[in-house]
Amino acid sequence: MPGTDGVEDVRALVVDDEQEVADAYALRLRGxxxxxxxxxxxxxxxxxxxxxxxxxxxxxxMPGMSGDDVLAELDERGFYGRVVMVTxxxxxxxxxxxxxxxxxCKPVEREDVRAVVDQQRQILAYETLGEFFSAEAKRAVLEAEMGPEKRRENEGYAEIAERAEHLERRVRRLLTDDSILDQFDQIEREER
Structure with missing residues (x-):
């Protein structure tokens, strides 16, 4: 499955207590x-x-919970994404x-908002790709060493297989060219 030509599959959240400001930045990203x-x-x-x-x-x-507070909470929760302060x-x-x-620093031009989203998408895509390759390597090694029945009974195998599938879906959504994923399967990981 080839990647997309742009960033249309990236999921962005614009957070600003001034509704018209948030809506303006969101409008710059729509489409x-x-x-x-x-x-x-x-x-x-x-x-x-x-x-x-x-x-x-x-x-x-922002009144109430500030952006700094949100940032600290995201960090504490282990948010797996990228955060850009636009302020x-x-x-x-x-x-x-x-x-x-x-x-x-505000105001941010339309091209700059789009450029930062694309830049952060690329960084997140490659971080996710690294995590996928690590998880998929573990899954592939266990699959080569364990029979189907042992894999079904092994909770660790089930967890790593599920994680690899989740990471693969996300990396395919984030990468504009996901052909690098095909190269993973070309590497021999078991004894000959």
Whole structure:
């Protein structure tokens, strides 16, 4: 199955307490990728829990739960995606300790929003590809060493097989050219 020509399968979430700002950035991404909006920190976390978001575009200054709080919560939860701060807050030395992946100061032009989403998609795709290859190698080795009955009874095998399948689906969705996946099967992993 070939990858897509663009980033239309990427799932982005725009988070800003100013609805018109969030909607404007979402509009810049419509037709370019799948995009959702959230108008506050709690709503953002709920959206991330309810769907598989790849990239979060996150405002820092929001009432209630700030973008910094959302970022800390995502880090604590082990969010598997990329976070871009899109904010009017000038970065200070505190950003050294913040677990975001990029930082854009408002206002951000349409081309820059799209470019950062594509850049973060590529990074996430290759991170996911590395994790897939690791999981798939373990699955392939166990499959070569265990018969079908032993595999059915082995909880560890079931977990790694499920993880490999999940990672493969995600990497195929994120990569624009997924032909690299075919190369994995060409490597001999069992004794001859």
């Amino acid at each position: 370019y990728c799948e995009v959702e909006t959230a108008y506050g920190g709690e709503e953002a976390l709920s959206s991330i829990d309810d769907s598989s978001i790849d990239i979060v575009l996150l405002d820092r200054h 009017a807050v000038d970065p200070g030395v505190e950003v050294l300790e913040m677990p975001f992946d990029d930082y854009l």
